[in-house]
Amino acid sequence: MSDALSDALAAFRIALGDDAVLTGNALDPYLDPFAPGDAATHAPSAAVLPRDVDAVRAVLGIANRYRVPLWSVSTGRNFAYGGASPRVKGSVVLDLRRMNRIIDIDQTLGFAVVEPGVTYYDLHRALGTPRRFWVDPPAAGWGSVIGNTLERGYGTTPYGDHAAHQCGMEVVLANGDIVRTGMGAMSASRAWQVFRPGFGPSYDDMFMQSNFGVVTKLGVWLMPAPEGYMICRYAFAHEDDLAQIVDTLRPLKLDGTIQSQAVIESAVRWAAGVSARREWYDGPGAMPDDAIETMTRKIGIGRWNLRFCLYGPQSMVNARRDIIHARFQSIEGATLFEMPYRNASVEPVGGGDRAQVGIPNMEAFNLLNWRGGTGAHIDFSPICAPLGRDAAQQARTVRERAAQFGLDYYGGFTMGTRAMHHIFAAIFNRDDAQQSHAAGALIETLMREFGAAGFGQYRAHLSVMDLAASQYDFNDHALMRLSRTIKTALDPNGILSPGKQGIWP
Ligand SMILES: Cc1cc2nc3c(=O)[nH]c(=O)nc-3n(C[C@H](O)[C@H](O)[C@H](O)COP(=O)(O)OP(=O)(O)OC[C@H]3O[C@@H](n4cnc5c(N)ncnc54)[C@H](O)[C@@H]3O)c2cc1C
Structure with a gap:
């Protein structure tokens, strides 16, 4: 440990109290639990836990004095993008979880x-x-x-x-x-x-x-809170329905007929919430198409699955449902599963459904069981215009590359009013070094290929943050030059989260 760091830790202890400065084994929760490689690459040297704004200011003063880099987190659960780990190894995590009013x-x-x-x-x-x-x-x-x-x-x-x-x-x-x-x-x-x-x-x-x-x-x-709600789901029979799904959905989102985010999920993404992969396929490489087809039939889902929620008085919800249904009926083989209209006080059961009526839950963690062993995932998160052809291109590319790296296409698109987030989780078993490495390498490969095709990321894991940022390159990276100018003006010693989103002091 450098002299500057040990002097800073002593000063943190005086300012915040001994129990607010963590080192050694107490730092284990600050290692990325989903690291696709060695979690030590982004290991912090300490964590400080202030209780109020004055304590935050004291931490910043000390960090400036000793030129110690900090990494701010609120609760540090940024799993799939790096957890609570800092971009720069040896940073001190500024953990704000005790400020919880x-x-x-x-x-x-x-x-x-x-x-x-x-x-x-x-x-x-x-x-x-x-x-x-x-x-x-x-x-x-x-x-x-x-x-x-x-x-x-x-x-x-x-x-x-x-x-x-x-x-x-x-x-x-x-x-x-x-x-x-x-x-x-x-x-x-x-x-x-x-x-x-x-x-x-x-x-x-x-x-x-x-x-x-x-x-x-x-x-x-x-x-x-609305008067009531209706959760709707469509199952689509064919892999190449995606373009038509997106083009049918876009006007319904643009004019507000569908009020919630509209979530389109691949068969594997849906299946990973309710089953383990070995129930369908236990061989090497990515899950073959015939195994996916059997799986979808047995679970009763589609190759693509759309879910959304309608809110309001029953007459308005029914009117929206009828308009939406008339549009989707044109897609051959589309099946509508509709939950009954419910009063807002009635809580649905499934995790995704609960989230759509504002109830936090942790059911999404089921996906970690997909590959067996110690489940983890790293996410690839490009933005996609809500155009069928772009979505089809993105999904096809990710599926093909994932298969080359032996991983399944656990993907989906969340359509807001103007854009879609395409989220692909590379699910891997952390006990399997080769699979972990493949997940990291796949994300990097995809990011390069997508960047070249004009598709940028909305968010990125620590290990590929610089790469994601470098793709926003218009006019010789003018946006990053602006960020650096601001960084230098506000934080001349570069103590705050160096490297965050590719912005270096
Ligand atoms: C199974 C699973 C499902 C997930 N589903 C979703 C999902 O549906 N939607 C989604 O968005 N994410 C999702 N995630 C990703 C992640 O878990 C969530 O985004 C989570 O809410 C982030 O955790 P946090 O609030 O503890 O963030 P933190 O780790 O506290 O913060 C995230 C980052 O924000 C910055 N930051 C935080 N606090 C401050 C501050 N006070 N000042 C300055 N900078 C700060 C830091 O750069 C930090 O690294 C999912 C992850 C998993 C594993």
């Missing part, structure tokens, strides 16, 4: 203000019963509202675009200055969580997927 819930205007340690479960519970407002949880509901929002994470209700439903931040800059964005810049503001821009330039987006500050409070809009 729900500062405000406004049940008139429909917003909450939370600190970094508040999880979707915490906020959901605090909203009480009957729920007048809903949270929008990601598929794995245990993460924090702030961490997921800053990563521009996604859920599946109409409020699924988390970055778009954020309003008002408190940020501590590297020099310790505390900034409130938007209307919060007025000391006596009465509208911080209702109008994001404020007066003059708006900076909220600057603190998402960046290393320009430490976010210590965040406002989040909540979805008003």
